[in-house]
Structures are given as structure tokens and as C-alpha cells.
Amino acid sequence: MNDTQITLTGRIGGDVTLREITGGRAVATFRLACTPTRYRDGEWVKGTTSWHTVKAWNRLGRHVAASLANGDPVVVHGRLVADLWERDGKPQTSFEVVASAVGHDLSFGTTVLTPPVPATDSVATPEAAPVVTPAVTEAGEVEQPARAA
Template sequence: MSINKVILIGRLGADPEIRYTLDGKPVASFRIATNEVIVKNGEKEILTEWHRIVAFGRLAEICGEYLTKGSQVYIEGKLRTRKFEDRQGIQRYITEIIVQNIQILGKKPQTSQTTESLTSQVESSPKLVKKDEPLPLEETEEPLIDEEDIPF
């Protein structure tokens, strides 16, 4: 028995890129950054690691609709390393995280709603989007979370 599972919480470095396979299935790709604080010689240092993320099908559509640069996300997935040949004919390898579950964290982007109407909304726990599960529209509502509550 073996396990291939990755869990990350980080922020998007850019808006997701949405492409389509030859048979019309959506594929979203984006990168997220995770931070680690280490103490070196008595001084704190922040190490940032970038991760390549790929989502397929309905999860790709959700990423394209709701994620933007700077969005904070919780990702569950699996590592996949693939081999390809670059333009010069050199074989290269790339390791990506294939999304199985995603949860959008953080504050909602401000729209035409006023701050009063946003704060008067009933807060509910964030919903986990499963790979093979359709997402009802009412489940896309996110709770208001203060950035100071996030540990990094």
C-alpha cells in the first residue's frame, strides 16, 4: 500500500490559466506560494516555496470563476511528475499537484455590495469542493475571515 497525498494552504501568484483538452474538457493551471518562517542566527527568515497546481473538469471551471491572483486556497491533491521535451529537444521533468479537493479561504472580493451588507450576512463554515461533486450556487458563499486569523 502507498499514499500520494499533498495538502497545501497558500496564495495564488497569478490568475488561473484555463485551457481545454481536444475533447473540450477544461484544465486550470496556476501556482501558489507557501511560506515557512525559520530562525537563522537569531533572526527570522521567511522561505517561500512555489507549487504548480492543475485542476480538471468542474474543479477547473470553479478555479477559473472564483480564483484570482492573491486568493488564499486550501488544496488537497496528489503529486504527479511528467516528462516532456522542450523546444531544443532536451527531456525535462515537471512536478505538479493534481487537485482533488479545493477550498477557497480568506475574504471575499468587494463587489457592488456595501460593507454593511457583507457583515450582516450569516457566516457559515467554508465548503469543501470535491472532485466529482457538483457545486450548488449557494455553497460558493464564503465566510468573512480576518487576515490576522491566518497563521502565516
């Protein structure tokens, strides 16, 4: 695929919104403010802030909504997508980032990853022991399989 991949660093500039969509899908959306800084003549100088719309889908989106807040420093990686439409007969274009990875920017502090709790309504759980069928010898005796330690 020839998708345009982009990585942005910045701060979340508003609330993260999570929308649940039919079919069990979800999308989290937030605005990202990216302000370049340069060290010039012995001091840090801020450049012009650029604003980007970021969307994160499904599991990533739910995790983003549960983990990030306004003002958090983040790193976002994903596809740059152009949205084309017409308004008053004039073509319009906007860009958004469809995220494949989002996380706190650790140059500003530390964070702790908390894995999600597995669903309890699942048929197969990691704690479930595998089903083992005993073998029957030629003499008709049942051999119990060795159990793993």
C-alpha cells in the same frame, strides 16, 4: 493506489488560466506560492517561498477559474505527480499537484459558496415530477395514486 497525497496552503501567484480541451474537458492551471512563517524571538519570521504548479480538471477546474484570483489565500489538496523528460541529453524532473479539492483559506477571511445553476438542456431536471401510473382494480375502476405533500 499508492498515490502521494499532498495538502498545501499558500497564495495564488498569478492569473488562473482555463483551457477547454476537445471532448468537453477543461483544465485550470495556476501557480501557488507557499511561504512558511515561524514565531521566533518575539516576531514572525518568513521562510523561503516554494512555488508549485496546480492543475484542476473539468468541473473543479471551471469552478477554480470562476472563483479564484491572483493573491487569494487557498488550501489545495491533491496528488503529487512527477513529470520526467530529457533536455540536451540530461534527465529533467518537475512536479505538479493535480488537485482534488481547492478552496479559500478561511483563516484569512470568509467566503460564500454559490452552487452552480443546473443546465437547462438536460432531459431530467430536479423540478420534474415523477411519472405515476394509476392502478386499475379488479372491477375495472381506476385508482388515482395518493400525491405526496
